[in-house]
Amino acid sequence: MKIVFMGTPDFAVASLDALKNAGFDIAAVVTAADKPAGRGQKLSESAVKKYAVEHGLKVLQPLKLKDPDFINELEQLKADLQVVVAFRMLPEVVWNMPPKGTINLHGSLLPQYRGAAPINHAIINGEIETGVTTFFLKHEIDTGDVIFSAKTAITDEDTAGTLHDKLMHIGADLIVKTVKAIDGNTYTEVPQPMNAELKAAPKIFKDFCDINWNQDLQTVYNHIRGLSPYPTAFTSLNGKNLKVFKVEKDFTIPTQTAGTYETDGKTFLKFATNNGYIKLLELQLEGKKRMMVDEFLRGVRLVD
Known part of the structure; x- marks a missing residue:
């Protein structure tokens, strides 16, 4: 099964590394464009790009995800599945492209804590448990059918940083489990409940x-x-x-x-x-x- 991986920060690197070590064919990696950073404003590469370059993986860095040249290049890869971890919101023309769909890893137990900052808000709200969820992308953000989830405790000493690292590794294992299940067609999609009392995880200002x-x-x-x-x-x-x-x-x-x-x-x-x-x-x-x-x-x- 041929995979296109999409991600940017360290959180995504763990999943990319786990997929590569599991022997999956990574056709390309899509990540953010290099950005000026620091006092010298030198171009800084994303953590995912650094990993991809070190391991000889093809890298795509579109400024706009609807760019015709990018869409064409993505189509030419003929990926069976796209895997998204800590990346931007995708247009339908991208997430609907592969025959086996596009999956996402989210840092909460969906449907709870949909949004940009699930790790932060779970701790802020005093939760004692959270986890990660894999699901298929659809139109509304973080609402797709759930494939698998994995739980972990939040201790009273945990910070957003320590919980981030816990979920990063749990999530990497869950991504591999999910991709193997899709490859073997041994999974069941479970729609997220529509009537649940939801806690949100909006971007933090x-x-x-x-x-x-x-x-x-x-x-x-x-x-x-x-x-x-x-x-x-x-x-x-x-x-x-x-x-x-x-x-x-x-x-x-x-x-x-x-x-x-x-x-x-x-x-x-x-x-x-x-x-x-x-x-x-x-x-x-x-x-x-x-x-x-x-x-x-x-x-x-x-x-x-």
Whole structure:
């Protein structure tokens, strides 16, 4: 079975690598165009492109997915199946092209957490379980018939970063299982329930990352770890933006207003919520590098 793989970030590389190691014929890899990055604005290649080039795979980088030249080149590959992991929304002319269809890997247990940021929102909402799902693409985003899913626990210490890595590897295994089932025609498509009470996972914008200290301790804690390390929760410290990467809970009942901070100027910095404190462990002040709290306090005067 001939496969065209579509993906861009590290999350997708694991699935591409698993398919290649399983012996599937990767006819081509479709990924994002190179983009200027960094101070020198040098062209940066996607993680998927780097992998593909290293392993001698054909790479396509269309600027527009409806470009006639790209569509023609895709048709000439005569792929049996397309596999999409962490890529752009596809036009129907692309996803409807292969005879065996186009499958997608999504970072949640569908139909829950459809959208661009399922990993972040699952943690932010305090879920204790999530997973990955493979499904066939159709018109409405993340609504296609489910092929397989795999579950994993979310611990109280998980961040978006650690959960991302867990799901990346679970997802790679599930992609291989799914492609093998399609190749052997040993799968059953299950329509997603239409009447389920759904939780969404929309794209996250900057204003959503601003920490609301007036909420309860667990809610603030979930918000911070659900945005770590990216796009990162932040607050204001003496008029400057302070990104917060790693924290722990302090169940001491605050004696001051939520959002007020306490510090000994040496080892700890904590902010009051409405029923406890959030102790900052790893942070980054505007204009500075990311660092641990003790290093940060050595360079910033917060107490007289």
